[in-house]
Structure formats: C-alpha cells, structure tokens
Amino acid sequence: xxxxxxxxxxxxxxxxxxxxxxxxxxxxxxxxxxxxxxxxxxxxxxxxxxxxxxxxxxxxxxxxxxxxxxxxxxxxxxxxxxxxxxxxxxxxxxxxxxxxxxxxxxxxxxxxxxxxxxxxxxxxxxxxxxxxxxxxxxxxxxxxxxxxxxxxxxxxxxxxxxxxxxxxxxxxxxxxxxxxxxxxxxxxxxxxxxxxxxxxxxxxxxxxxxxxxxxxxxxxxxxxxxxxxxxxxxxxxxxxxxxxxxxxxxxxxxxxxx
Numbered sequence: 358x359x360x361x362x363x364x365x366x367x368x369x370x371x372x373x374x375x376x377x378x379x380x381x382x383x384x385x386x387x388x389x390x391x392x393x394x395x396x397x398x399x400x401x402x403x404x405x406x407x408x409x410x411x412x413x414x415x416x417x418x419x420x421x422x423x424x425x426x427x428x429x430x431x432x433x434x435x436x437x438x439x440x441x442x443x444x445x446x447x448x449x450x451x452x453x454x455x456x457x458x459x460x461x462x463x464x465x466x467x468x469x470x471x472x473x474x475x476x477x478x479x480x481x482x483x484x485x486x487x488x489x490x491x492x493x494x495x496x497x498x499x500x501x502x503x504x505x506x507x508x509x510x511x512x513x514x515x516x517x518x519x520x521x522x523x524x525x526x527x528x529x530x531x532x533x534x535x536x537x538x539x540x541x542x543x544x545x546x547x548x549x550x551x552x553x554x555x556x557x558x559x560x561x562x563x564x565x566x567x568x569x570x571x572x573x574x575x576x577x578x579x580x581x582x583x584x585x586x587x588x589x590x591x592x593x594x595x596x597x598x599x600x601x602x603x604x605x606x607x608x609x610x611x612x613x614x615x
Contacts, residue, residue: 358375358377358458358480358481358484358487359374359377359400360372360373360487360528362567363387363392363393363396365387365389365392365415366388366389369386369415369416369530369531370386370528370531370567370569371384371387371389371392372489372528373393373397373400373402374487375400375402376455376458376459378457378458379457380403381403381405381456382397382400382402382403383404383405383408383453383455383459384406385407385476385489386408386416386417386419386530387419388415388417389419390422390423393419394426404423404427404430405431405455406431406433406453407430407431408433408461408474408489409432409433409440409474410473410474410490410491411438411440411470411472411473411474412435412439412440412470412472413492414441415530417442417443418441420440421442423442430444432445433445433453433463433474434472434474435447435463435470435472435473437467437472438471438472438474439472448463448465449463449464449465450462450463458481459478459479460479461476461478462477462479463475464476464488464517466493466494466517468493468500468502468505468510469492469499469500469501469502469504469505469510470492470504471505473491473500475488475489475513475517476489477525485525485526486521486522486526487528487570488518488521488525488526488528488573489528490527490528490530492529492530493518494514494518494527494529494580494582494583495530495533495534495537496527496529496533496558496568497537497538497554497571497581498533498537498580498582499514499582499607501611502607507601508600510603511585511599511603514582514603515585515586515599515603518583521573522573523572523574524572525572525573526571526572527569527571527573527575528570532562532567532568534558534571535555535558535559535562535568538551538555538579539555540609540613541555541581542555543609543613543615544590544593544594545581545589545590548578550575551579554575554579581606582603582606585600585602585603594606
C-alpha cells in the first residue's frame with residue numbers, strides 16, 4: 358500500500374491510501390475534495406470510499422462535495438458521531454477492505470468527540486502498518502477533551518492505540534508537531550528523544566515538509582500524553598495515577614502559550 362499526504366486548509370492533512378495492485382484508494386478526512394481528487398489523479402488512483410475520523414467540519418466538511426464529485430462513493434464515519442454525508446456507520450472492531458491487499462480496522466477512540474474513530478490499516482505481509490488518528494493522537498500531543506473525559510482519552514491513547522505494533526506509522530489530522538514538542542519539553546526538560554525530535558521537526562517545517570508520520574514507538578518515547586504511567590512525570594506534577602496525570606497535562610497544555 359502507498360500513503361500520500363494532502364495538505365488542506367491551514368494545517369490539516371487529508372490522506373490518500375492506495376492499494377497498489379488495483380489502484381483503488383480510500384481517502385481520510387477529505388476536507389478539500391478538489392485537492393484530494395487531483396492528488397488521486399496524479400497517482401492514477403480510483404477513490405472508492407471516504408474514512409471520516411470525526412464530525413468536526415475541518416475533517417467531515419468535504420464529504421457532501423465528495424459525494425457529488427464521485428457518484429456512488431461510500432462515506433464511513435463513527436456511529437456515535439453525527440458525521441456529515443455519512444453513508445455507512447462504523448463501530449469499534451468493524452473491518453473494511455481496499456483491493457485484495459489492504460485491510461482497515463475501525464477503532465473507537467473517543468474523547469475529542471464522542472464517536473471518534475481511528476483507522477488501523479495493514480497491507481501485504483512485511484509492509485509497515487499505519488493508523489490514522491484524526492484529532493485523538495497528534496505527534497507529541499492529543500486532541501482537546503471537547504466531548505469526553507481524561508478516562509476516555511487514557512483508554513484511547515494508552516490502551517487502544519498503545520496496543521498496536523510499535524512500528525505502526527501514525528498519521529494524524531494536523532501539523533501541530535513543533536508546538537507539541539515545545540510543550541513536551543516543559544513536562545520532561547531532560548528527555549533527549551524530545552530534544553532531538555524537536556530539532557528535526559523544526560528543520561522539516563523550515564523546508565516546508567511534513568513532520569508526519571511518526572511511529573507508535575516514537576510517541577511512547579516523546580508524547581507526554583502517552584507517558585503518563587511514568588512515575589517521574591506523575592511525581593513532578595503531584596499526581597497519583599496515570600489518569601490524573603493525563604488530566605493535569607491537558608490542563609497545562611490548554612493554558613500554555615508557548
């Protein structure tokens with residue numbers, strides 16, 4: 358399988374997932390339909406369906422236009438989210454296939470929105486899997502708790518997503534990496550992995566290149582929201598449990614003006 362970024366709006370990413378043997382494609386969060394279709398044409402791909410991570414307009418706002426531009430297209434979205442243009446609702450554990458080689462597993466990752474879905478995508482044997490995390494997991498960050506609790510975000514990040522294979526490539530919904538890593542350093546100033554990744558991310562952005570994908574392994578090493586089991590971080594923040602630590606880090610991030 359091949360995956361291509363499609364930058365949209367100010368800092369959003371849509372993604373094109375292509376099954377190489379057929380040229381069939383799925384598109385994640387196509388908020389700018391014309392741009393997404395142009396990208397598919399450049400890669401000689403035929404878009405078969407849309408994978409919507411959540412209902413916010415900057416992710417689901419292109420669905421109706423996609424249906425006009427690609428007649429008969431299916432639009433998948435979480436059953437608990439009111440996803441604009443959704444034709445087929447998905448729940449945790451539902452599976453889809455794209456061509457003969459690409460399999461997609463829907464994972465319910467609520468908190469940012471009630472019905473948020475992350476899509477875990479596997480290709481042929483030996484190909485690195487990918488997960489499309491929308492606004493639940495960002496590189497070195499997580500989404501605001503608009504419709505959920507710290508308990509839910511802990512389950513989504515530290516149980517559901519953390520259980521995927523460590524090499525899994527993480528494709529998130531926004532280019533927030535530099536700011537997220539700058540904040541991560543306020544939580545763990547001596548974490549060398551964060552320092553190194555921040556230096557790399559700044560170079561990428563100066564060259565107008567994406568900082569995405571990350572890997573699950575990198576997130577477990579550098580993302581404060583996935584490191585809440587760490588006793589040093591808990592102690593520094595005066596917290597007794599991972600969930601309290603997650604809540605406290607989110608509160609600090611919400612007030613941070615880096």
